[in-house]
Amino acid sequence: MAKILISGGEPLHGEVGISGAKNAVLPILASCLLADEPVAISNVPHLHDVTTFIELLGQMGTQLVLDDRMKMHVDPRTTDRHFAPYDLVRTMRASILVLGPLVARFGEAEVSLPGGCAIGSRPVDQHIRGLQALGAEVVVENGYIKARAKRLKGARISMDMVTVTGTENIMMAAALAQGTTIIENAAQEPEVVDLAHCLIAMGAQIEGAGTSTLTIHGVERLHGAEYEVLPDRIETGTFLVGAAMTGGKVRARNARADTLDAVLAKLEEAGAHISTGPDWIELDMRGRRPKAVNITTAPYPAFPTDMQAQFTALNCVAEGVGVITETVFENRFMHALELQRLGADIRLEGNTAIIKGVEKMSGAPIMATDLRASACLVLAGLVAEGDTTVDRVYHIDRGYENIEEKLGVLGAKIRRLPS
Numbered sequence: 001m002a003k004i005l006i007s008g009g010e011p012l013h014g015e016v017g018i019s020g021a022k023n024a025v026l027p028i029l030a031s032c033l034l035a036d037e038p039v040a041i042s043n044v045p046h047l048h049d050v051t052t053f054i055e056l057l058g059q060m061g062t063q064l065v066l067d068d069r070m071k072m073h074v075d076p077r078t079t080d081r082h083f084a085p086y087d088l089v090r091t092m093r094a095s096i097l098v099l100g101p102l103v104a105r106f107g108e109a110e111v112s113l114p115g116g117c118a119i120g121s122r123p124v125d126q127h128i129r130g131l132q133a134l135g136a137e138v139v140v141e142n143g144y145i146k147a148r149a150k151r152l153k154g155a156r157i158s159m160d161m162v163t164v165t166g167t168e169n170i171m172m173a174a175a176l177a178q179g180t181t182i183i184e185n186a187a188q189e190p191e192v193v194d195l196a197h198c199l200i201a202m203g204a205q206i207e208g209a210g211t212s213t214l215t216i217h218g219v220e221r222l223h224g225a226e227y228e229v230l231p232d233r234i235e236t237g238t239f240l241v242g243a244a245m246t247g248g249k250v251r252a253r254n255a256r257a258d259t260l261d262a263v264l265a266k267l268e269e270a271g272a273h274i275s276t277g278p279d280w281i282e283l284d285m286r287g288r289r290p291k292a293v294n295i296t297t298a299p300y301p302a303f304p305t306d307m308q309a310q311f312t313a314l315n316c317v318a319e320g321v322g323v324i325t326e327t328v329f330e331n332r333f334m335h336a337l338e339l340q341r342l343g344a345d346i347r348l349e350g351n352t353a354i355i356k357g358v359e360k361m362s363g364a365p366i367m368a369t370d371l372r373a374s375a376c377l378v379l380a381g382l383v384a385e386g387d388t389t390v391d392r393v394y395h396i397d398r399g400y401e402n403i404e405e406k407l408g409v410l411g412a413k414i415r416r417l418p419s
């Protein structure tokens with residue numbers, strides 16, 4: 001298995017280009033199933049999850065071609081299998097996003113239950129309940145969700161909790177339903193808004209994107225469109241935390257500051273100087289050690305769970321004590337045990353981590369357990385004295401495009417060791 005080797009101690013300096021957002025491109029690729037004409041998507045990041053999604057749509061008969069300008073052309077007209085197999089779904093939970101579009105467009109879907117994962121149990125009951133409310137017949141048998149409907153019908157759906165992919169699945173299904181659907185307690189994440197904008201470009205009628213109530217007036221068909229995926233706010237945040245931890249100065253290009261309010265506020269609280277422009281964010285730490293920050297994760301616009309691990313790493317080397325509370329996933333502190341191997345002082349109490357910053361951590365072999373945990377371990381390696389090797393970096397390749405190249409350009413001593 002490939003590993004990443006980092007020799008710590010170099011402050012990050014320079015400019016880094018941010019890729020398209022993983023959590024926006026995956027639902028957008030799924031939404032192409034709803035159209036009856038080709039859709040072209042630009043700013044598609046080169047990520048393992050994107051490759052898996054292409055494989056998933058490809059085995060359904062959908063045609064996907066990446067042109068030499070890195071634009072993805074998706075032709076849904078050849079789609080003739082409405083099936084998402086366990087082997088693909090288990091490697092990427094976001095595969096569940098084909099459920100809503102398949103039922104809405106083709107009247108049937110068979111999608112493997114994703115099962116739990118390292119960060120929590122992650123059930124999909126809200127996806128199923130939402131589709132049932134739209135009139136689909138849904139059974140779960142032999143590990144598969146089997147759904148059918150002649151034509152979905154609009155309904156008022158109040159989600160029991162804020163769910164990002166749950167909101168996306170129901171919004172996509174409702175786009176082709178007969179009549180109006182109202183989703184209450186909808187997710188407001190920028191990626192949900194990006195999906196809504198893509199659907200609108202395809203002819204959908206959606207109001208309220210970015211608020212907790214979505215109103216979707218179903219239409220008879222969705223047509224082809226061109227759409228550019230929004231920049232990845234979690235990748236952006238990860239590089240900015242790296243600059244803050246190392247006392248450096250980094251400008252993130254092709255970044256959207258308006259999607260990162262809670263994260264930028266915490267970086268300022270940690271002592272960083274932040275300046276922003278229409279498509280860039282610059283963080284300058286002026287060689288100083290960060291101050292510890294307290295964080296509680298929650299759905300957008302609150303602090304994102306997908307940035308929790310990176311701030312845990314920051315607190316490990318900060319001045320003072322930081323308390324981090326994870327409220328979204330029940331098991332998202334596995335990086336804490338690995339950070340302890342580098343000399344971090346972390347005490348776990350239920351869903352809270354109490355972190356006392358240490359002046360120095362020291363390099364060691366450590367192991368990634370999930371996507372953001374692996375990013376946090378790489379960040380920790382940047383400040384640990386000596387060499388750190390991060391094992392199981394396939395997790396990081398799910399969601400970060402060329403992370404070692406991008407960090408290398410910023411001055412980090414980092415390289416991938418082949419398996």
Ligand SMILES: CC(=O)N[C@H]1[C@@H](OP(=O)(O)OP(=O)(O)OC[C@H]2O[C@@H](n3ccc(=O)[nH]c3=O)[C@H](O)[C@@H]2O)O[C@H](CO)[C@@H](O)[C@@H]1O
Nearest residue numbers: 023094122123124125126127162163164165166306328329
């Ligand atoms: C591909 C994608 O966009 N992934 C993101 C998405 O995951 P995902 O959409 O899977 O996460 P959700 O927003 O659905 O999960 C939020 C909480 O709701 C629970 N829940 C969710 C659905 C359901 O039917 N029943 C249920 O109980 C989950 O277990 C979790 O505790 O949002 C998460 C929360 O911001 C992010 O960490 C992930 O990066």
Ligand SMILES: C=C(OP(=O)(O)O)C(=O)O
Nearest residue numbers: 023093094306371372399
């Ligand atoms: C948890 C994440 O992704 P996924 O929902 O695809 O597992 C993530 O992006 O941090």
